[in-house]
Amino acid sequence: MDQGCFTALVTPFNESGDLDREGFEQLIDFQIENGITGILATGTTGESPTFKWKEHDLVIALAARQAKGKCLCIAGTGSNNTAEALTGTGHAVKEGVDAVLLADPYYNGPSSLEIRKEYYETVAREYPGVEVIPYIIPGRTGAQMLPQDLALLAESCPNVTSVKEATGSLENMKLTREFCGKDFKILSGDDGLVYDIMTDPAVKACGSFSVMSNIVPGFMTEMVSLINKGKPEEARLLQEKLTPLLDLVGxxxxxxxxxxxxxxxxxxxxxxxxxxxxxxxxxxxxxxxxxxxxxxxxxxxxxxxxxxxxxxxxxxxxxxxxxxxxxxxxxxxxxxxxxxxxxx
Known part of the structure; x- marks a missing residue:
C-alpha cells in the first residue's frame, strides 16, 4: 500500500436507514476532487457492523467503480468469522479493489497466534494477488495481533506489507517498526496521532487512515504529504489548524x-x-x-x-x-x- 492519506469513508443513509446512493457518489467525488490518496469503503467509520452482506458488497462495488483510475480503493472485509472474511474478500477482489482491510477478530477473543494463523494468513494465502492490511484496534475488538506475529505474517505472506495502527501505543508501534523492518508501511488509525507517529524516528509512519478527512480531505492529505516530503514544520502549522477537528473523533x-x-x-x-x-x-x-x-x-x-x-x-x-x-x-x-x- 502506498504512503498517503486514505479516508475511512462515511456511508450516508436516508431517514429510513437505507443507503443514500446519490449522496455516496457525491462524497466520493468530493474526496477525489480534493486529492485524497484513497478511500476505504465499509470500514467501521462507514458503519459496516450494521450492514447486511448484500449491502456490504454493493457499497464496495459502487466505491470501486467510481474510484477506479482516480484514487485507490480499499475494502473493509474483516469479520470475527474467518469464513465470512474469505467470502467478503473474494467479492472485493472481483470488484477490482486495490487492497482489503481486515480488523482483528472481535469479541470471540483469539490469541495473537490464532489471529495470525487462522485469520490473516488464511485470507492472505487465499488471495495472494491483493494487498491485505491488518487493522490493529484492540479498543474496539478486544483482541490484538502483536508486533511479533505481524512480523511473522509479513515474512510468510508477501501481500502483507502494511498495517493500520490504532492501538494508541507508541511502544507497540516502535516494536512494529523494529520487527517488521524499515520498508514495512505503518499507517495511523488515529487522527490525533498522525503527526506524532509520522515524525517519530522510531515509528516513521508513512500516512493515515483518517476519519476527519471526510470533512477536510485536502488538508489532511497535504499534512501527510508535507511530512513525507521532509517538511515537518510546515506540517505542524497545518496540524495546529486541524486540531480542533481532530479532537472530535470521540x-x-x-x-x-x-x-x-x-x-x-x-x-x-x-x-x-x-x-x-x-x-x-x-x-x-x-x-x-x-x-x-x-x-x-x-x-x-x-x-x-x-x-x-x-x-x-x-x-x-x-x-x-x-x-x-x-x-x-x-x-x-x-x-x-x-x-x-x-x-x-
Missing amino acids: VTTQEESKFGPVSCRARNPLPLKTMMQILGMPSGPCRKPLGRMTRKGLDIVLAAMKKVQSRTPELFEPIQKAFNVDIDERINNPEYHVGLWYDY
Missing part, C-alpha cells in the same frame, strides 16, 4: 441522570456524522444502536466548528463550494441542529 461528556453522574462517550462515527449533518453534507443519521449525541456533546462539536470557521475558514471552504451550502448559516442557525441530540 467526544466524552459527564451527564446527570436521576441516579447520579454518568460518563457518556460519543464514538466515531457519531460526532463526525453530526458535524456532516450540520454542514449540509450527505450523511444522514447513524444506524442503530448508534443514535445521537447529548446536548453537552453537541455543544462541544459546535464550539469547535465555530472556532474553525472564525480562525481558519479555509478549512470549510471546499465543503461550501462542493455542496452549495452557507457554512456560517449552518453552524450558527439552531434550525440546522434540531434532532441531533438526546436529553439525558
Whole structure:
C-alpha cells in the first residue's frame, strides 16, 4: 500500500436507514476532487457492523467503480468469522479493489497466534494477488495481533506489507517498526496521532487512515504529504489548524441522570456524522444502536466548528463550494441542529 492519506469513508443513509446512493457518489467525488490518496469503503467509520452482506458488497462495488483510475480503493472485509472474511474478500477482489482491510477478530477473543494463523494468513494465502492490511484496534475488538506475529505474517505472506495502527501505543508501534523492518508501511488509525507517529524516528509512519478527512480531505492529505516530503514544520502549522477537528473523533461528556453522574462517550462515527449533518453534507443519521449525541456533546462539536470557521475558514471552504451550502448559516442557525441530540 502506498504512503498517503486514505479516508475511512462515511456511508450516508436516508431517514429510513437505507443507503443514500446519490449522496455516496457525491462524497466520493468530493474526496477525489480534493486529492485524497484513497478511500476505504465499509470500514467501521462507514458503519459496516450494521450492514447486511448484500449491502456490504454493493457499497464496495459502487466505491470501486467510481474510484477506479482516480484514487485507490480499499475494502473493509474483516469479520470475527474467518469464513465470512474469505467470502467478503473474494467479492472485493472481483470488484477490482486495490487492497482489503481486515480488523482483528472481535469479541470471540483469539490469541495473537490464532489471529495470525487462522485469520490473516488464511485470507492472505487465499488471495495472494491483493494487498491485505491488518487493522490493529484492540479498543474496539478486544483482541490484538502483536508486533511479533505481524512480523511473522509479513515474512510468510508477501501481500502483507502494511498495517493500520490504532492501538494508541507508541511502544507497540516502535516494536512494529523494529520487527517488521524499515520498508514495512505503518499507517495511523488515529487522527490525533498522525503527526506524532509520522515524525517519530522510531515509528516513521508513512500516512493515515483518517476519519476527519471526510470533512477536510485536502488538508489532511497535504499534512501527510508535507511530512513525507521532509517538511515537518510546515506540517505542524497545518496540524495546529486541524486540531480542533481532530479532537472530535470521540467526544466524552459527564451527564446527570436521576441516579447520579454518568460518563457518556460519543464514538466515531457519531460526532463526525453530526458535524456532516450540520454542514449540509450527505450523511444522514447513524444506524442503530448508534443514535445521537447529548446536548453537552453537541455543544462541544459546535464550539469547535465555530472556532474553525472564525480562525481558519479555509478549512470549510471546499465543503461550501462542493455542496452549495452557507457554512456560517449552518453552524450558527439552531434550525440546522434540531434532532441531533438526546436529553439525558
